[in-house]
Amino acid sequence: MVDRSIGRKIFSGLNGLLFILFSLSCVIPMIHVFSISLSSSAAVTAGEVTLFPVDFSVKSYEYILQNSEFWHAMGISLERVGLGVAISMLLTTLAAYPLSKGKTVFKHQPQFAWYFVLTMLFSGGLIPSFMIVKYTHLLDTIWALVIPGAISVFNVLLLSNFFRNVPKEIEESAFMDGAGHFKTLFALYLPLSLPIIATLIVFSAVGHWNSWFDGLIYMNSQKNYPLQSYLQTILLESNTKVMTKEYAALLAKVSDRTIKAAQVFIASIPILLVYPFMQKYFISGMMIGAVKE
Numbered sequence: 001m002v003d004r005s006i007g008r009k010i011f012s013g014l015n016g017l018l019f020i021l022f023s024l025s026c027v028i029p030m031i032h033v034f035s036i037s038l039s040s041s042a043a044v045t046a047g048e049v050t051l052f053p054v055d056f057s058v059k060s061y062e063y064i065l066q067n068s069e070f071w072h073a074m075g076i077s078l079e080r081v082g083l084g085v086a087i088s089m090l091l092t093t094l095a096a097y098p099l100s101k102g103k104t105v106f107k108h109q110p111q112f113a114w115y116f117v118l119t120m121l122f123s124g125g126l127i128p129s130f131m132i133v134k135y136t137h138l139l140d141t142i143w144a145l146v147i148p149g150a151i152s153v154f155n156v157l158l159l160s161n162f163f164r165n166v167p168k169e170i171e172e173s174a175f176m177d178g179a180g181h182f183k184t185l186f187a188l189y190l191p192l193s194l195p196i197i198a199t200l201i202v203f204s205a206v207g208h209w210n211s212w213f214d215g216l217i218y219m220n221s222q223k224n225y226p227l228q229s230y231l232q233t234i235l236l237e238s239n240t241k242v243m244t245k246e247y248a249a250l251l252a253k254v255s256d257r258t259i260k261a262a263q264v265f266i267a268s269i270p271i272l273l274v275y276p277f278m279q280k281y282f283i284s285g286m287m288i289g290a291v292k293e
Helices: 006-037 041-045 059-065 068-099 109-121 126-135 153-164 168-176 181-192 194-210 213-218 227-238 245-252 256-290
Strands: none
Touching: 006 256, 041 256, 059 256, 068 109, 068 153, 068 181, 068 194, 068 227, 109 153, 126 213, 153 194, 168 181, 181 194, 194 227, 194 256, 213 227, 227 256
């Protein structure tokens, strides 16, 4: 029976209003940043830009896109996302499968589960992480950006919870047909886990795409910077690097704020393109993977 009381209607109305306000608080800053990136330097400096561009200009985008280093950094970021997501999903899957089993199947499952959880609470810190990367000769390579953060314990727990919800009868029938654990995992569990797999791919891809600090730490040469690290430093180096006359003239027509806004928006485009296609998997994957029997 549907509750149609006045109290219920007021509660639903307030919920709707709250979600609308929350949505606007997420969308309006992005619109504001986009408008700044398309406005003239004078209008931005005068504080005239709100939700719409003033004195429309694309000079900030020209300033960023004219540089070949930008495209090189974009390629490194795409390579990082491709490698990082593949490695992360492989290791996450291999870790989550045994953790989803009970003590009757995996005797030391509780100990390993606690070990994983402890790594969420305590970490070695920045200097030990850097020393490990240095002495494994990963510095200045793409692997320094991919391997150290290959496994997220949060993702492992989400996936293992999802695996626990797979009917045991299906697994038992696979074993009766002669399948081993690897074949059961890749031929049975993974096809049944597409929602949570898609969710974790989004998590991993967004994490790799937005990460910039590790690029500054592990890369000695700026030519190896991923896009976010490159964008973070471009303003600082724009005053000292050798520039052509055309490049310097273009720089004189833009401001720091318009360039920063253009950087933020360009860096957001890949994620904005991916989210609409992954949203249906994202919602169902989060709900199912977060529930523990």
